[in-house]
Amino acid sequence: GANSYTGGTTISGGTLVASNVEALGSGDVTDNATLELNTGGDFDNAISGSGQVVKSGDKTLTLSGANSYTGGTTISSGTLIATNVEALGTGDVTDNATLEMNTGGDFANNIGGTGSVVKSGDKTLT
Numbered sequence: 001g002a003n004s005y006t007g008g009t010t011i012s013g014g015t016l017v018a019s020n021v022e023a024l025g026s027g028d029v030t031d032n033a034t035l036e037l038n039t040g041g042d043f044d045n046a047i048s049g050s051g052q053v054v055k056s057g058d059k060t061l062t063l064s065g066a067n068s069y070t071g072g073t074t075i076s077s078g079t080l081i082a083t084n085v086e087a088l089g090t091g092d093v094t095d096n097a098t099l100e101m102n103t104g105g106d107f108a109n110n111i112g113g114t115g116s117v118v119k120s121g122d123k124t125l126t
Contacts, residue, residue, distance in 0.1 A: 011035055011051060021061075031069050037061055040078070047089065055080040055097070063087040075099055075115060085125070101125055 002020065008027030009016070015034040018024055021041040029035060031051035037043060040059025047053060052071035055061055060079040064087060072091030073080070079098040082088055085105035093099065095115035101107065104123025111117060119125055 009045075011049070015054075031071070034071075052091065053089070073109075075113070081120075 002022035003025045005025035006027045008030065009024045010030040011033045013033045015036055017036040017038055020039050021043045024045055026045065028046040028048065031047055031049040031053065033051045034054060035051060036054040036056055038057040040061050042062045042064060044064045046065045047067040047069045049069050050071055051069060053069060053073050055075045056077055058078045060081060062081040062083060064083040066084055066086040067089045069089035070091050072093065073088045074094045075097045077097045079100055081100040081102055083102050085103050085107045088109055092110045092112065095111055095113040095117060097115045098118065099115060100118040100120055102121040104125050106126050
């Protein structure tokens, strides 16, 4: 459901699957396991921790926060749009669908996988 709590979410083990962008309230997310975002829309909660983020489902999801999670990002289906060079944390990106970079700046993450990468917007990305 659409939750309105503000105290944050901590994932200590296993996988937490969010099926809508309001599922995790408006607080920061500490991800030390797996956060699976099986939804579309705009997700702007800050994500930190040692865990990974997985984008699943066929919808388009936008990550806009300056995130610091280190476990990597996997795009298994749909489209993931990053509107901040820090939106995908600091780990490797496994892109098996579509990654859209609508941002500028220095992007240092390694990208692998079978998917496509699209650069949109008018900013310079290196």
